[in-house]
Amino acid sequence: MLRRIETSASDEPRFGMLATIREFAQEQLTASGEAADLSRRHADFYLYLAQAAQAELHRPAQLACLARLDAEADNLRALLDWAQATGALEHGLRCAVYLFAAWFIRGSLTEARRWFEGFLAQTSPTDTSLGRAVALYGVGAFAAKQADFVTALPALTHSVALFRHLGEERFLTLALLFLGDVEFERTDYIATRAAYEEAIALARRLGDTGALATGLTHLGEYLTVTSGQLEVARAMSEESLALLRRLGDRWGQMTPLSHLARLALLRGEYGVAETRQQELLAIAREFGDPFGMANSSEALGSIAMLRGDLVRAQAYYADALRMYQQVGSRQPIGYMLGKLGDLAYLQGDLARAEDLLGQGVAISQERGDEWTNTEFQRHLGRVKLAQGQLQAAARLYADSLERSYANKDVYCVAESVAGLGGVAAGQGDAPRAARLFGAALAIHEAHGLPIWPPDRAEYDRQVAPARAHLDPAAFAEAEAAGRALSLDEAVAYARSHTP
Secondary structure (H helix, E strand, O other): OEEEEOOOOOOOOEEEEOHHHHHHHHHHHHHHOOHHHHHHHHHHHHHHHHHHHHHHOOOOOHHHHHHHHHHOHHHHHHHHHHHHHHOOHHHHHHHHHHOHHHHHHHOOHHHHHHHHHHHHHOOOOOOOOHHHHHHHHHHHHHHHHOOOHHHHHHHHHHHHHHHHHHOOHHHHHHHHHHHHHHHHHOOOHHHHHHHHHHHHHHHHHHOOHHHHHHHHHHHHHHHHHHOOOHHHHHHHHHHHHHHHHHHOOOOOOHHHHHHHHHHHHHOOOHHHHHHHHHHHHHHHHHHOOHHHHHHHHHHHHHHHHHOOOHHHHHHHHHHHHHHHHHHOOHHHHHHHHHHHHHHHHHOOOHHHHHHHHHHHHHHHHHOOOHHHHHHHHHHHHHHHHHOOOHHHHHHHHHHHHHHHHHOOOHHHHHHHHHHHHHHHHHOOOHHHHHHHHHHHHHHHHHOOOOOOHHHHHHHHHHHHHHHHHOOHHHHHHHHHHHHOOOHHHHHHHHHOOOO
């Protein structure tokens, strides 16, 4: 009647039951009138187990804790099913909150979101209870992780308002962190900073070390992108990493380590960045974290591309795309298609580059991912320029310039200005091209932003026709005039004579 189930989760013996025996036992239980009471006791027990696990998921025993939760997955799902079927909203939401980190680590985003959506459906739109606030938070957080910003933004915004109204500061801190992430992806940088800074202040006051560590790293990432304050950003991620190491949260350390790897890359320390990413990949594999593995593979591919090793870059990018496809996360799939498009461009396959970048643009627009859309529009402009389609290239670069300037993406502003310089060079307007190239270089220098090797090679290719049409003194004079422009003046000049 019973069969022993082999499991590596622990030495505790586990048993299963044949389906026919289970059905008969269920019928007898129902007939006895004790089913409701037993279901409630089952739910209480596994709610306690999930609660105990939550406390360990950010501590040194987190791997053993995850294994235990994996072994009890069917029982935990039974609890959640029971809660939804009986309207036991508090039981269900408490269990879902306890399992929140485990779902993130395992990449179970679709399942997690489905549970929270089910509980949200059991509340009224006019309900201002904690239950509805938590359900909105769960839907918004997992939608954000799936890059479904159209769903995530209103859900998180509403949950923040409810938590604030209810005085639930711990949940408010967490919801603000996810809201900041969404606003960052939407490039509303004022809202991003406000959300992160409020979350950090709350976390410090509440003594929530994990939330504080997350907030510090994410604010550091924001500063890296928007202002080039690399040393301030590095200090924030170093503090975050130290906090997580004291907690013993090995999986959580991946976020600050990833940012520190990116900062090393910005400093041109490719070896340091690669070592960090290999460490991250090992942690992700240790935890079975599909997103962590995919993110590290993508980053290692970018490092290989910057080093000119296009074969390794192709292999890493293909691995990352495959892993994102396996978990069905649409936005990173689009991002990887665009990165493969960049690689195809460097390999000289312009038709493939145009196709892949076009797919990346379409998915980023579909998901409301403004940053990626802007980046790939600019890269499509590069392809069109190489194809000799100057008007199409000018439109794409001009669109990228407007978007990046509005979003304070200084690197993309500089590269869009340089791209319009390439268009001017192709049109035979060498003086204008030289001024635009000078302006782009000055923006990089003023903000401490390195020029990536592929972008430097692109600059050299695009500037060549302008140099060929001007004597060295005339080119130097025009370039110096461009360098003298402020960022705002450079944008205004680039906007002139564009479609």
